Amino acid sequence: MLEYQAIIIGTGQAGPALARRLAAAGWQIAVIERKLFGGTCHNTGCTPTKTLIASAYAAHVARRAADYGVNIGGRVSVDMKAVKARKDAVVGPSPNGIERSLKALRGCTVYQGHARFVGPNEVEVGEAVLKANKIFIDVGGRALVPPIPGLDQVPYLTNSSMMEVDFLPPHLIVLGGSYIGLEFAQAYRRFGSEVTVIELASRLIGREDEDVSQAVADFLEEEGVDIRVDTKVLRVEKQGGDIVVAVESGGKKTQIVGSHLLLAIGRRPNTDDLGLDAAGVATDQHGYIPVDDELRTNVPGIWALGDCNGRGAFTHTAWNDYEIVAANILDNDPRRVTDRILAYALYTDPPLGRAGMTEAQVRQSGRPALVATMAMADVSRAREKGETQGFMKVLVDAQTKQILGASLLGTAGDEVIHCIIDVMYAKAPYTLLQRAMHVHPTVSEWVPTMLEDLMPLR
Numbered sequence: 001m002l003e004y005q006a007i008i009i010g011t012g013q014a015g016p017a018l019a020r021r022l023a024a025a026g027w028q029i030a031v032i033e034r035k036l037f038g039g040t041c042h043n044t045g046c047t048p049t050k051t052l053i054a055s056a057y058a059a060h061v062a063r064r065a066a067d068y069g070v071n072i073g074g075r076v077s078v079d080m081k082a083v084k085a086r087k088d089a090v091v092g093p094s095p096n097g098i099e100r101s102l103k104a105l106r107g108c109t110v111y112q113g114h115a116r117f118v119g120p121n122e123v124e125v126g127e128a129v130l131k132a133n134k135i136f137i138d139v140g141g142r143a144l145v146p147p148i149p150g151l152d153q154v155p156y157l158t159n160s161s162m163m164e165v166d167f168l169p170p171h172l173i174v175l176g177g178s179y180i181g182l183e184f185a186q187a188y189r190r191f192g193s194e195v196t197v198i199e200l201a202s203r204l205i206g207r208e209d210e211d212v213s214q215a216v217a218d219f220l221e222e223e224g225v226d227i228r229v230d231t232k233v234l235r236v237e238k239q240g241g242d243i244v245v246a247v248e249s250g251g252k253k254t255q256i257v258g259s260h261l262l263l264a265i266g267r268r269p270n271t272d273d274l275g276l277d278a279a280g281v282a283t284d285q286h287g288y289i290p291v292d293d294e295l296r297t298n299v300p301g302i303w304a305l306g307d308c309n310g311r312g313a314f315t316h317t318a319w320n321d322y323e324i325v326a327a328n329i330l331d332n333d334p335r336r337v338t339d340r341i342l343a344y345a346l347y348t349d350p351p352l353g354r355a356g357m358t359e360a361q362v363r364q365s366g367r368p369a370l371v372a373t374m375a376m377a378d379v380s381r382a383r384e385k386g387e388t389q390g391f392m393k394v395l396v397d398a399q400t401k402q403i404l405g406a407s408l409l410g411t412a413g414d415e416v417i418h419c420i421i422d423v424m425y426a427k428a429p430y431t432l433l434q435r436a437m438h439v440h441p442t443v444s445e446w447v448p449t450m451l452e453d454l455m456p457l458r
């Protein structure tokens with residue numbers, strides 16, 4: 001039995017940072033990783049997808065070169081092997097760097113293998129049994145594989161296997177019209193694939209306001225992505241070189257035929273093979289580990305951080321989990337999960353920057369509110385860049401004047417959203433932002449301007 005002060009399972013977003021803090025505080029710790037150091041974000045999530053999206057953007061702009069007075073002289077073509085090589089080169093250094101830095105940490109022992117609880121304080125990895133009074137679970141999640149008839153007989157792709165694709169799928173069928181599915185859909189359309197997105201719900205990205213969903217659907221369709229909402233998949237099968245998806249929509253049964261199938265209908269936490277029963281750690285019906293406001297599980301001495309606790313599904317929420325745990329354990333600083341404000345982005349082009357409540361949520365809350373919107377076509381910076389799709393929307397509490405939420409769908413929306421987020425964290429009235437002098441010409445300079453036009457939300 002090998003004894004440590006703490007064991008960290010998983011080296012995604014929260015694990016390595018916590019390991020560095022604990023080791024710096026003089027703790028003897030063990031870190032366990034079963035596969036890729038750096039987890040989803042570095043290897044099969046954020047970094048590689050945004051790198052692919054950058055290649056797709058370059059292809060898109062190249063095709064639009066004439067709009068900018070630039071002659072390309074010939075057809076724009078995409079070399080998928082080079083696209084993958086660029087992605088690999090951008091991703092490459094991070095996982096190695098994380099592995100090296102953990103192995104070099106004083107007081108930290110790194111184990112490579114699958115971790116499984118064998119008791120409340122004990123974790124088995126390979127032949128070794130490790131013991132600690134404090135155990136931090138950061139095991140993340142993986143693509144959800146739904147029980148669709150025939151799926152077990154058909155080759156399919158997930159966000160992980162997409163990372164090995166170095167060819168152009170002639171026709172990519174994407175199951176799922178949400179964040180991950182739409183990013184891949186647009187990127188592959190721009191690479192040159194035919195792309196069909198199948199979504200069960202009546203609209204894409206159903207958590208967003210209807211006007212946001214519609215605007216995203218509009219620009220994707222304009223680029224030639226075939227979007228099928230309200231469409232239920234009945235079964236899938238392989239016919240020769242094709243993948244045939246039998247669907248039902250509006251009571252009508254049809255088939256969608258493609259060359260490749262990507263599953264992007266959700267994630268499931270990596271908690272099913274962790275031996276949680278042996279430790280007495282509870283999970284909910286989806287396998288997420290319920291935690292309190294300081295990320296403690298139901299078992300004293302065991303915490304759950306990152307995607308596996310169901311309190312966030314982003315790199316920044318996993319990182320924030322690390323900060324909360326470190327602050328409470330090491331700094332006597334009572335940080336809480338409920339202190340954070342919902343924020344994320346969808347990295348289509350144009351991107352969607354989101355903070356706080358949607359308009360639908362504000363309406364549902366019944367509070368008096370104000371709303372301001374501005375079309376990106378009215379934003380001079382967007383016109384200068386030739387990227388005028390989308391709109392910005394900000395919601396404000398009519399009484400407190402605090403910002404309740406924002407949806408910024410437009411060029412630089414993923415960056416501009418931070419001026420909103422920071423004012424929300426400051427709990428300052430929107431007038432603070434309205435009176436700030438922003439730099440010209442930027443998209444951000446229009447946020448104070450649009451706030452001049454706040455109207456009651458009817």
Ligand SMILES: Cc1cc2nc3c(=O)[nH]c(=O)nc-3n(C[C@H](O)[C@H](O)[C@H](O)COP(=O)(O)OP(=O)(O)OC[C@H]3O[C@@H](n4cnc5c(N)ncnc54)[C@H](O)[C@@H]3O)c2cc1C
Binds near residue numbers: 307314
């Ligand atoms: C395609 C895609 C795109 C994304 N894009 C974005 C984005 O743009 N922005 C954003 O904020 N988020 C994005 N995300 C989400 C983001 O990647 C995750 O929220 C983030 O990686 C979660 O980090 P984590 O620490 O919870 O777990 P993970 O990063 O998933 O890491 C968990 C680690 O634990 C290891 N592990 C699991 N079980 C065991 C075990 N039993 N023993 C040992 N090790 C184990 C795994 O091998 C893995 O390395 C994206 C996700 C996907 C799939």
